[in-house]
Structure formats: structure tokens, C-alpha cells
Amino acid sequence: MTKDTKNPPIDRVDGRMKVTGGAKYFAEFEMPNMTYCVIVGSDIARGTIASIDTKKAENAPGVVGVFTHQNMPPIPGWDAPAQGNGNGPPPGPPSGGEKYRILHTKEILFDGQPIAMVIADTFERATYAASLVKATYNKQTPKTDLEKNLAKGVTPKGERSADYVRGTADGYKTAPVTLEAEYTLPTEVHNPMEMHGILAHWTGDDKIMIYAKTQGVKATQRAMAQAFKIAPDGIHVHTEFMGGGFGMALRTWPQETAVVAIAKKVGRPVKLVMTRSQMFTLVGHRPYxxxxxxxxxxxxxxxxxxxxxxxxxxxxxxxxxxxxxxxxxxxxxxxxxxxxxxxxxxxxxxxxxxxxxxxxxxxxxxxxxxxxxxxxxxxxxxxxxxxxxxxxxxxxxxxxxxxxxxxxxxxxxxxxxxxxxxxxxxxxxxxxxxxxxxxxxxxxxxxRGQATARAILNADGSLKVQCGVTDIGPGTGTAMAMIAHNVLGVPVEKIKVEYGDTSLPNAPMQGGSTITSTVGSAVHDVCTAVKTALAEMATKSGSPLAGVAPNSLTLADGMLSASNDTGKKVAVADLMRSNNQSTIDKTLQSKGGPEQxxxxxxxxxxxxxxxxxxxxxxxxxxxxxxxxxxxxxxxxxxxxxxxxxxxxxxxxxxxxxxxxxxxxxxxxxxxxxxxxxxxxxxxxxxxxxxxxxxxxxxxxxxxxxxxxxxxxxxxxxxxxxxxxxxxxxxxxxxxxxxxxxxxxxxx
The missing domain is CATH 3.30.365.10 (Aldehyde oxidase/xanthine dehydrogenase, molybdopterin binding domain)
Incomplete structure (x- = not known):
């Protein structure tokens, strides 16, 4: 147990929901007329597809569609599909410098690369139909062994990866005592309890509803807006709960974008939940x-x-x-x-x-x-x-x-x-x-990055705090509630924290140990703005605390009081009622300054x-x-x-x-x-x-x-x-x- 903290420990604000089944993860959402996607992965690690037979899969019960490089719907932000016979790299990257585009060419770049996505009216039917997809390949010898290819290493582009020298390069050689040692870390794989995936439904020509496993709903929103060339406001992404991330959900993977494109093509919601083995190949890993x-x-x-x-x-x-x-x-x-x-x-x-x-x-x-x-x-x-x-x-x-x-x-x-x-x-x-x-x-x-938070204080003393951050499990919602409590004195049980949805104020992705500093600051600042508004009401002429310096007021258990005169106090509810305000509603952006x-x-x-x-x-x-x-x-x-x-x-x-x-x-x-x-x-x-x-x-x-x-x-x-x-x-x-x-x- 953590020692010597100044804040009393509280239980997770979402703990009861998680242990009683009230927390809803992306795969648990259902939609009318929903379909299920199952990925068929390649059996080779390098080469090209010689042929692919999908007829049996297409004719299987409940199948809505089978998509390969031959009929994958276009994705506007990924540029036009490759022309001709489908060999060779496509003309443009989908995002972030990535050259690989799912189901767009015959080229196989790694084992398990998706060669088909099967859509059916039940998961079981989609799984069965996927087993019927057959492909033959022109195989090439794969290069997957780092140890045998160390001599082929290249210095990446960018200042962050450039060689660094302070003092004399290899200055250790002049020391009387030296050590040389080689250390090897093999590939590690993200294996959270929750599988990766997405549920997508087009609710209009330029409107999409998405439930996804993502460490940043706003980032997913931006990625889909870029891919489909529609306004971000038309894309609603929801990820309130997540069963572990560790970094694998810090990007929008090509299979997620493909599901959104296929959902538009079939005109029905499509849900993809990856298998455990696919988690090893399709959502990254710690590099060897x-x-x-x-x-x-x-x-x-x-x-x-x-x-x-x-x-x-x-x-x-x-x-x-x-x-x-x-x-x-x-x-x-x-x-x-x-x-x-x-x-x-x-x-x-x-x-x-x-x-x-x-x-x-x-x-x-x-x-x-x-x-x-x-x-x-x-x-x-x-x-x-x-x-x-x-x-x-x-x-x-x-x-x-x-x-x-x-x-x-x-x-x-x-x-x-x-x-x-x-x-x-x-x-x-x-x-x-x-x-x-x-x-x-x-x-x-x-x-400390940039984030926006909203705080709504009600006359009954309850508080709602909102931010679009995703809580991937460390207890971000609990930290937000605790920060709000420390600023406003509202009991934690009367604070409701809302997060994990693009309809809420902007926040960065949860990664890199920045969220408490970034989002926490936004919560602190917006709650301070609420407290300032209360102080201004309480100290104006005719108010119970008139003449008291606003910065000398303390707020606890729903009462504002003068810190140097505890006899002078007023209930927040009475104060707001007398000022004809049912709520104090503040939204504020917060970011670091030159100290960084x-x-x-x-x-x-x-x-x-x-x-x-x-x-x-x-x-x-x-x-x-x-x-x-x-x-x-x-x-x-x-x-x-x-x-x-x-x-x-x-x-x-x-x-x-x-x-x-x-x-x-x-x-x-x-x-x-x-x-x-x-x-x-x-x-x-x-x-x-x-x-x-x-x-x-x-x-x-x-x-x-x-x-x-x-x-x-x-x-x-x-x-x-x-x-x-x-x-x-x-x-x-x-x-x-x-x-x-x-x-x-x-x-």
C-alpha cells in the first residue's frame, strides 16, 4: 500500500461498475441488423497472392460479403487503389508514413496479414465462412531474424534518432576500468484481457457511430475523418471502458479503417473482435x-x-x-x-x-x-x-x-x-x-500537454466533470474526481465524471504518462473557475460574506466560509438560489507554459x-x-x-x-x-x-x-x-x- 500521502485513499469511482458487470466495453455494444467481421490472415510472411477463392465463403449461410484486394471499397484518404494487376505498392500512404494498406494489393508483407475480411450475420457464421477462403501464393523467403541482419541496421531519419555525443565519442576507452556487454530483449506482445477491435455504423452519408478499443477517442475521430474525408464532427467515437491497452491502441490500425469502409459498403453495422493469435500480428509489439x-x-x-x-x-x-x-x-x-x-x-x-x-x-x-x-x-x-x-x-x-x-x-x-x-x-x-x-x-x-475540461456545479451540491479522455485502466476518472474534490470540497460520492466520448471536451490520447498532468490540470483549472464564480457571488455587496477577500474563502461539505472567521459562512445551495442560478457551468482549456x-x-x-x-x-x-x-x-x-x-x-x-x-x-x-x-x-x-x-x-x-x-x-x-x-x-x-x-x- 502506498505510504505517506497527503490525500486520503478512495476507491475507484468506476470500481463497482467494473466488478458487477455494469461497465460496457466496445464489443458488448449491439446495434440493430448488426454484422460480424472475421479476418482471414495470410499463411506466408513474404510473397504475393497467386489466387484467392472466395466463392464457397460467399455462398455460406448468413454471409453478407467477402472482401479482398479484388473488391475492397475505396478509402478516399488513402488515395486511389493501385491499378493494373494489383501488384506493387499503392500510390499513397494511409496515415503517418505507413505504406501498407489493407486489402489493396496482392503483396504479402508479413505473416498473418489480412487477405480477406468476411462479413456475416453472426460471429459463428462469419468464422465458418472465413475457413472456406482459400489462397495460393508465390512465396518468397522471409527475413524475420534480427540477429542475422544486425549489419543491415540504418539510422532512422529525424533528430530524435540521430547519434548523440557529449564530450568525446567513445570516451570510455580512456578509463582504467572498462566494461563491455551485450543485452538482448526479445519481442514482447501486448496481451491485455480485452481483444482489439471496432464496431462501426454509418448513420448518414457523412456520419459514423464508432465503438472502439482506442486510447484516444479524439485521435480515432481525426484518423477516420482523414481516411474518409468527412468533418470530424460527423464521427462519434465512444470508449468509456477499456480492458487494458499498454500502447497497442495508440494508433488507428488499418483493419479498423477497413471495417468502417466495409460498413458503408454493406449498409449495416459491422463489428470486428480480433482473435488472440491476431493480437500477435496486427496490433504491434515491443520490438526485438x-x-x-x-x-x-x-x-x-x-x-x-x-x-x-x-x-x-x-x-x-x-x-x-x-x-x-x-x-x-x-x-x-x-x-x-x-x-x-x-x-x-x-x-x-x-x-x-x-x-x-x-x-x-x-x-x-x-x-x-x-x-x-x-x-x-x-x-x-x-x-x-x-x-x-x-x-x-x-x-x-x-x-x-x-x-x-x-x-x-x-x-x-x-x-x-x-x-x-x-x-x-x-x-x-x-x-x-x-x-x-x-x-x-x-x-x-x-x-504537460493541452486539454479542455467542463465542470457543472449544481445547486444541490453535486458536481459533474467532463473530458474526452479515455481511461484505459489506470484510474483516470478517479484521479479527476479527486482533483475536483480537492479544489471544490465536493464529496467524491457527489461527483460524476464523464469521459471516453468525442462529444466531450478535447483531450489527448492516454499514453506516455501525461494524462494526470494534462487532464488533471484542466480539471483543476476549470474547478478553480467554478470556485472563483462562487466566491464572487458570496462576497459581493449584500451577500453573507460581503467584504471578505475571495481568495481567503474555503469550500468544504457544501459550505463557503471565511478561513479567518469560521462563523462567517453560507451554503452553496442557498447562495446559488439567492442568485437565481441552478448551475455554475464552466469550460476551460489548460496547457503548460514556459516552465517546460x-x-x-x-x-x-x-x-x-x-x-x-x-x-x-x-x-x-x-x-x-x-x-x-x-x-x-x-x-x-x-x-x-x-x-x-x-x-x-x-x-x-x-x-x-x-x-x-x-x-x-x-x-x-x-x-x-x-x-x-x-x-x-x-x-x-x-x-x-x-x-x-x-x-x-x-x-x-x-x-x-x-x-x-x-x-x-x-x-x-x-x-x-x-x-x-x-x-x-x-x-x-x-x-x-x-x-x-x-x-x-x-x-
Whole structure:
């Protein structure tokens, strides 16, 4: 449970709805005369379609239509379909530089690529008819193995991915103590409980109703407006509840756009719910990445140079990049830092951001290397980090807006029992088990974007707060209610929060740990505007609090009172009634200011773990976890603790179990299901202690709150790997750390 917060913990405002079945997810919506879509995926990873037979499927019971590259309805924003025989790339990208357009050519770019979409009046009939679609192919040898194609890596376009040098490039080479190590993170797949999909219905020539799995209803609205060349106001998108996102719903995928086009063609609502195996191929993944870290330090442990080179996969048809080497540029005080980042095009579906995007991958390598160097120097890993601690951002040469990482190190170490750790690996045992302790740091950019919120205060003291943000599960609605409560004093049970619909005020996508800072600020500001309106009414001539300075009023339990004279007070309901107002209705846009250019703003975390390793079986168990968050003021303690615990679960999966395996002969996943792709389950996750520093950042936003969702995961896998080394004396640099790898090292 989160400690030392200034706000009392409250239950999730939508918790009861979720556990009683009242929360409605996109696939649960029904429409009259609705049809169902089932995707037929390719059986090869590279080549062209030689022939495709859809006649049996078209004649199957209940089938409304079968769509392939031969009859796919045009999508205006994707330009005209390819002409001639359908071979070769189409003339224009659908969005964001993407060259792949679903069902528009014979070309196959990755395994599982949709070659047909079958529409029928029931899901079962659509599934059966899809099994009747038969295709033959002109096969080509797929290129899906990153390890064998590392030499083909190219530097992506754009300043963010350019080589970085501070001081001397590869300055580590001059140091008396050096380390070089390669770390590999395999493909990880988003596997939330809820499958991806969409339900679309055209209610007019330029009007669409959409229920979708999206991390941003406004973004989906914009994407569909661009694709179909209609005004955004004609597109209504609704996503109030979502069964996990992790980043896969940060873009509108081609199959979603295709469903909207097909719905217009058939003149009926169309619902697509993807299968679990399709979740592996059609909605992105964390890219397979190989990294090399070089460290150089003097004999006292002061860093002299760091070099970090990373190569990740992308698709043959689209460049995907992420901030894998970003953390290395500023995390430690080091005069010579150089980073290089490259991508390799492969015959695979394009990757997408996944929780802790880039930073989680990079932190695994950097924080593992820091642990290795500490051991080489015979230093405690925390001591080594403190020797290289920086109070200012060395990348941008400016101060941090707030940083309390030293306190986080100390509190986490005390909670895990760090003094029990031996600096000499293999010294701790508990019966037949080897016991080890590990730690690592995490960091993620903390920013504040632009959002609009509406607040409606009723004369009965109830409050409605509205914003178009999507809550993908972290408890955004609860945080909005808590912020409104803190500003206006309205009891949480009398606050109704509405979100997840394009009819509501504008908000960004939920991703990158920005929503509490961005949307929370809008809620804070609009509720402050309501409070100001109340104060003006209460202090004008003839009012009960006339003559009292408006900024000295306090609002609690439906009463306005003078803070220096509690005897002077008035009920909000009476005040509004006397002013002939049934509501105070305010809408306000909020955004950050110049402070974002003056300070480097980051959230930090420190993860501590205790592991037990069985030297006979190679099994690794995380027996204790402590995660410390330095992310400003904690707005909602319970959901904050939940975020950190969720990060631990994901981190255990990254460290010990998760790996999407491809048979490179065919370019196909061999474990595209939850029986063979192992996510961490309850038995894998120990009791987790979460600690928050809970000190407000004085510059980022009115609440002083920073994001927590990403730092909950970033660095955790390294903490586990470091603990395994401390237990066994064996360094495993390729995740996941499975029993076979442990045994291979121990033998």
C-alpha cells in the first residue's frame, strides 16, 4: 500500500461498475441488423497472392460479403487503389508514413496479414465462412531474424534518432576500468484481457457511430475523418471502458479503417473482435532489440565514459522508432556519453509503443551494466549510482524541476532489507534456494500537454466533470474526481465524471504518462473557475460574506466560509438560489507554459527485488518486491499503488517469462497464444510494497503531480537480472531468464 500521502485513499469511482458487470466495453455494444467481421490472415510472411477463392465463403449461410484486394471499397484518404494487376505498392500512404494498406494489393508483407475480411450475420457464421477462403501464393523467403541482419541496421531519419555525443565519442576507452556487454530483449506482445477491435455504423452519408478499443477517442475521430474525408464532427467515437491497452491502441490500425469502409459498403453495422493469435500480428509489439553498453570508470567508481548502441526491428513498410538510448544521455553524471540507435527492416508487422516505450528496453541494458560495473569495482550498486548522481540534466544543461532519487534509494533499500545483501554473489541461501538482491533505476519524461475540461456545479451540491479522455485502466476518472474534490470540497460520492466520448471536451490520447498532468490540470483549472464564480457571488455587496477577500474563502461539505472567521459562512445551495442560478457551468482549456523549457521534467523510480533461485531446477522466483516512485504529488493513492503493482507484474513477465518466438523458416510465431506465451500470473507475483515520495513538483502543473504509469515498469527487469546475478554469480544478458539459461550458466 502506498505510504505517506497527503490525500486520503478512495476507491475507484468506476470500481463497482467494473466488478458487477455494469461497465460496457466496445464489443458488448449491439446495434440493430448488426454484422460480424472475421479476418482471414495470410499463411506466408513474404510473397504475393497467386489466387484467392472466395466463392464457397460467399455462398455460406448468413454471409453478407467477402472482401479482398479484388473488391475492397475505396478509402478516399488513402488515395486511389493501385491499378493494373494489383501488384506493387499503392500510390499513397494511409496515415503517418505507413505504406501498407489493407486489402489493396496482392503483396504479402508479413505473416498473418489480412487477405480477406468476411462479413456475416453472426460471429459463428462469419468464422465458418472465413475457413472456406482459400489462397495460393508465390512465396518468397522471409527475413524475420534480427540477429542475422544486425549489419543491415540504418539510422532512422529525424533528430530524435540521430547519434548523440557529449564530450568525446567513445570516451570510455580512456578509463582504467572498462566494461563491455551485450543485452538482448526479445519481442514482447501486448496481451491485455480485452481483444482489439471496432464496431462501426454509418448513420448518414457523412456520419459514423464508432465503438472502439482506442486510447484516444479524439485521435480515432481525426484518423477516420482523414481516411474518409468527412468533418470530424460527423464521427462519434465512444470508449468509456477499456480492458487494458499498454500502447497497442495508440494508433488507428488499418483493419479498423477497413471495417468502417466495409460498413458503408454493406449498409449495416459491422463489428470486428480480433482473435488472440491476431493480437500477435496486427496490433504491434515491443520490438526485438539488441544493445551494447560500454562503461568506463576510474578506480574510485567515477564514470568517465558511456557508450550505448541499440539496434531494433521495424517493418519493411514503415519505420518505427523509440527512445531506447534516451535514458543513457542524462541519467548519470558522466562527461563523455555517446549513443547510437539503428533499425532493421524485417518482414514482420510494424512494432508499436509498449508500456515504458523504449526506456524499458534501454533501462534493462543500462541498469544491468551499472550493476556489472559496480561488481567489477567492488562497490555496492547503490553506492556506485550515488557516486555518479547528478542534480542537473547533463543532456540539456538545465536543472530538474524536481528530483528526489536519493531519498527513493534509501527508502527502498530500507524496505527490502538491503543490508542483508552480500556484495559477493552466491553467499546467501535459504535451504535449497540461493537468495539474491537486486535494484535498478527508472525514469520517464514528465510533461504537460493541452486539454479542455467542463465542470457543472449544481445547486444541490453535486458536481459533474467532463473530458474526452479515455481511461484505459489506470484510474483516470478517479484521479479527476479527486482533483475536483480537492479544489471544490465536493464529496467524491457527489461527483460524476464523464469521459471516453468525442462529444466531450478535447483531450489527448492516454499514453506516455501525461494524462494526470494534462487532464488533471484542466480539471483543476476549470474547478478553480467554478470556485472563483462562487466566491464572487458570496462576497459581493449584500451577500453573507460581503467584504471578505475571495481568495481567503474555503469550500468544504457544501459550505463557503471565511478561513479567518469560521462563523462567517453560507451554503452553496442557498447562495446559488439567492442568485437565481441552478448551475455554475464552466469550460476551460489548460496547457503548460514556459516552465517546460526552463526545467527538465522527469518521473523517477527505484525498484528493489529479492529472488530465490533453485540451483537444481534453474527456477527463479521473485520473492519480494519494493517499488519506489518519485512522481510528484500523488493525486489518488490507491490507483497509484495499483499502477506500481501492475508494473511489477509486467516487469516480472519481461524478466522471467515473456518471449514471442518466431520460426524463421516461415516467419511465423510458434507461441501466439496465452498457453505458450507466458505472462506473469498471480503465482509469479509476490506481495509488493509500493512507496511514494509524494513531494509536489513546483513547476509542472497546479497539482505538482507527474506521471507514474511508465516508471512502474521501467528498470524492473534489470533489478531482477541483477538479483539473479547476486544469487548465483552468473550474468544472464538475454531475456527472459528461463530455467534452461540458468542451468546452462550454473553447469
Amino acid at each position: 532489440t539488441v544493445q551494447t553498453i560500454n562503461l568506463g570508470a576510474d578506480k574510485n567508481g567515477k564514470l568517465i565514459g558511456i557508450a550505448h548502441a541499440a539496434t531494433g526491428e521495424t517493418a519493411s513498410y514503415e519505420d518505427f522508432t523509440e527512445g531506447t538510448v534516451g535514458m543513457t544521455k542524462f541519467m548519470y553524471d558522466c562527461p563523455n556519453v555517446s549513443t547510437r540507435y539503428k533499425i532493421v527492416p524485417l518482414d514482420r508487422g510494424v512494432p508499436i509503443w509498449m508500456r515504458g516505450p523504449g526506456e524499458a528496453t534501454g533501462a534493462y541494458a543500462l541498469e544491468s551494466a551499472m550493476d556489472e560495473m559496480a561488481h567489477k569495482l567492488n562497490l555496492d550498486p547503490i553506492q556506485f549510482r550515488l557516486l555518479n548522481y547528478t542534480e542537473t540534466d547533463p543532456e540539456h544543461n538545465r536543472p530538474y524541476s524536481d528530483k528526489n532519487l536519493k531519498e527513493a534509494y534509501q527508502r527502498g533499500a530500507d524496505a527490502i532489507g538491503w543490508t542483508k545483501r552480500s556484495n559477493q554473489p552466491g553467499n546467501n541461501r535459504d535451504g535449497d534456494w540461493l537468495v539474491g538482491y537486486g535494484m535498478s533505476s527508472g525514469v520517464f519524461n514528465a510533461s 523549457e526552463k526545467y527538465s521534467m522527469y518521473s523517477f523510480s527505484v525498484h528493489f527485488v529479492q529472488v530465490r533461485v533453485n540451483p537444481v531446477t534453474g527456477v527463479v522466483r521473485v520473492s519480494k518486491a519494493v517499488s519506489v516512485a518519485d512522481s510528484g504529488r500523488i493525486v489518488s493513492p490507491k490507483t497509484a499503488a495499483s499502477q506500481m503493482i501492475g508494473g511489477v507484474a509486467g516487469g516480472i513477465g519481461m524478466a522471467l517469462t515473456e518471449e514471442a518466438v518466431i520460426d524463421h523458416r516461415y516467419g511465423r510465431y510458434v507461441n501466439n497464444n496465452l498457453a505458450d506465451y507466458h505472462v506473469a500470473v498471480n503465482a509469479d507475483v509476490p506481495h509488493t510494497e509500493t512507496i511514494v515520495i509524494d513531494k509536489p513538483d513546483p513547476y509542472i502543473n497546479p497539482m505538482g503531480a507527474k506521471g507514474m504509469g511508465e516508471i512502474a515498469l521501467i528498470g524492473f527487469a534489470a533489478a531482477v537480472a541483477n538479483a539473479v546475478f547476486n544469487a548465483t554469480g552468473q550474468r544472464i544478458r538475454t531475456l527472459p531468464i528461463t530455467p534452461d539459461k540458468v542451468m546452462q550458466k550454473l553447469v
